[in-house]
Amino acid sequence: MTAREFNFDGLVGPSHNYAGLSFGNVASFSNVKSASNPKQAALQGLAKMRALAARGFAQALLPPQDRPNFRLLRSIGYSGSDADVLAQAYRESPVILACAYSASPMWTANAATVSPSADSGDGRTHFTPANLNNKLHRAFEHAQSARSLRAIFADERHFAVHDALPGTPAFGDEGAANHTRLCAEHGAAAVEMFVYGRVEFDAAAPAPRRYPARQTLEASQAVARLHGLSAERTVYLAQNPDVIDQGVFHNDVIGVGNANVLFYHEQAYADEAGGLDRLRRVMAGVGAELDAIRVDSKMVSVADAVASYLFNSQLLSKNGGKMALVIPQECQENQAVARYLESLVASGGPVDELLHFDLRQSMRNGGGPACLRLRVALTDVEAAAMHQGVVMTEALYHTLVAWVETHYRDRLEPQDLADPALALEVHAALDELATILNLPGLYDL
Numbered sequence: 001m002t003a004r005e006f007n008f009d010g011l012v013g014p015s016h017n018y019a020g021l022s023f024g025n026v027a028s029f030s031n032v033k034s035a036s037n038p039k040q041a042a043l044q045g046l047a048k049m050r051a052l053a054a055r056g057f058a059q060a061l062l063p064p065q066d067r068p069n070f071r072l073l074r075s076i077g078y079s080g081s082d083a084d085v086l087a088q089a090y091r092e093s094p095v096i097l098a099c100a101y102s103a104s105p106m107w108t109a110n111a112a113t114v115s116p117s118a119d120s121g122d123g124r125t126h127f128t129p130a131n132l133n134n135k136l137h138r139a140f141e142h143a144q145s146a147r148s149l150r151a152i153f154a155d156e157r158h159f160a161v162h163d164a165l166p167g168t169p170a171f172g173d174e175g176a177a178n179h180t181r182l183c184a185e186h187g188a189a190a191v192e193m194f195v196y197g198r199v200e201f202d203a204a205a206p207a208p209r210r211y212p213a214r215q216t217l218e219a220s221q222a223v224a225r226l227h228g229l230s231a232e233r234t235v236y237l238a239q240n241p242d243v244i245d246q247g248v249f250h251n252d253v254i255g256v257g258n259a260n261v262l263f264y265h266e267q268a269y270a271d272e273a274g275g276l277d278r279l280r281r282v283m284a285g286v287g288a289e290l291d292a293i294r295v296d297s298k299m300v301s302v303a304d305a306v307a308s309y310l311f312n313s314q315l316l317s318k319n320g321g322k323m324a325l326v327i328p329q330e331c332q333e334n335q336a337v338a339r340y341l342e343s344l345v346a347s348g349g350p351v352d353e354l355l356h357f358d359l360r361q362s363m364r365n366g367g368g369p370a371c372l373r374l375r376v377a378l379t380d381v382e383a384a385a386m387h388q389g390v391v392m393t394e395a396l397y398h399t400l401v402a403w404v405e406t407h408y409r410d411r412l413e414p415q416d417l418a419d420p421a422l423a424l425e426v427h428a429a430l431d432e433l434a435t436i437l438n439l440p441g442l443y444d445l
């Protein structure tokens with residue numbers, strides 16, 4: 001069966017801000033409380049979507065989420081009118097107000113784990129929204145993620161959207177950021193590779209000391225079970241805890257896979273040789289041969305990988321068999337990484353083109369090109385069965401640019417989150433967006 005990989009990019013929401021909420025994510029911590037520019041952030045994301053769609057890659061979007069989360073604020077005791085709730089929360093716990101306002105659903109690699117129909121037990125595409133329970137500001141995303149995915153992938157003959165795993169540390173789940181498919185081509189059965197940072201019920205398993213491991217083995221196994229994956233085609237690899245402690249809070253900060261290619265840093269996994277060996281053997285079972293592009297520390301240090309987001313790139317299959325690497329412009333500003341990329345393209349290997357984008361607004365919160373997209377491989381029949389209003393076209397791009405220009409601020413500072421007008425602006429923007437995307441029941445506004 002042939003299939004195309006759709007990238008569902010997160011449309012950046014109107015309250016994109018820098019609140020330093022993600023301990024273990026170096027960029028988020030370094031830019032705490034600086035002014036953000038939501039308008040520019042949304043336009044940067046849209047420019048990437050438009051350019052990739054124009055190149056013929058299958059491109060769609062996932063909508064932003066309603067903010068602030070008044071349910072969260074009221075559930076912890078703030079009361080009165082919406083304006084009262086905002087004023088009290090800002091006075092007493094501005095960081096919790098920032099959590100309620102975070103536009104973090106823009107990083108849709110964390111929205112869910114996806115298993116296409118070629119891999120799943122019942123021949124449907126399965127989605128498990130990630131509970132993201134390691135961080136308060138992300139732990140309530142899954143409700144709207146499930147709602148959005150169910151609205152887009154409503155046809156139950158083709159799609160199954162599960163509930164998120166229980167929101168408890170044993171099942172810490174960060175979605176597709178720690179998951180990749182390795183296969184001969186997108187429509188073929190694949191090896192699904194899950195990377196975890198710790199094991200809840202094995203105290204002897206490797207775990208980081210300084211920063212949290214957000215993904216557990218138990219969560220990855222539960223997702224594989226829910227999706228009906230075959231045990232022979234599923235591989236679980238432990239992340240190297242030392243790189244988590246250097247700011248690699250998701251595996252997609254240090255490795256990316258596409259088709260039969262795994263592009264990764266030598267320090268990414270706790271047991272590199274054993275892991276690759278297992279992948280090679282299991283991939284042989286699906287008729288695919290692993291093409292491992294290994295970057296060693298002498299070429300690019302872990303610090304340079306984290307600063308440039310070299311591995312948070314998108315590897316996209318082009319017609320003709322070669323791949324393009326979608327990178328943030330920070331990769332070209334880092335000398336070691338820029339030098340490495342030149343050699344990569346010149347090597348005659350699978351990557352023959354670099355596509356770079358200015359995603360600075362997202363990067364300042366630790367979100368590169370790969371964080372901004374959720375991959376969903378779909379057959380033509382499945383692609384026709386999903387909701388079409390979210391597929392990126394030139395017309396939708398222009399409509400959304402006009403919508404952003406109308407509704408988004410170009411500067412947001414921490415104190416602006418207390419302004420009741422901002423909440424009304426977000427509501428008005430999302431109300432109109434639901435109409436633009438032809439998803440009338442999308443929000444419970």
Ligand code: SUG
Nearest residue numbers: 019020021022025028109177250371
């Ligand atoms: O979860 N940053 C996000 C970045 C997510 C990147 N995603 C992937 N690697 N797939 C996170 O750490 C920062 C929010 C703030 O500090 O305001 C934040 O949530």
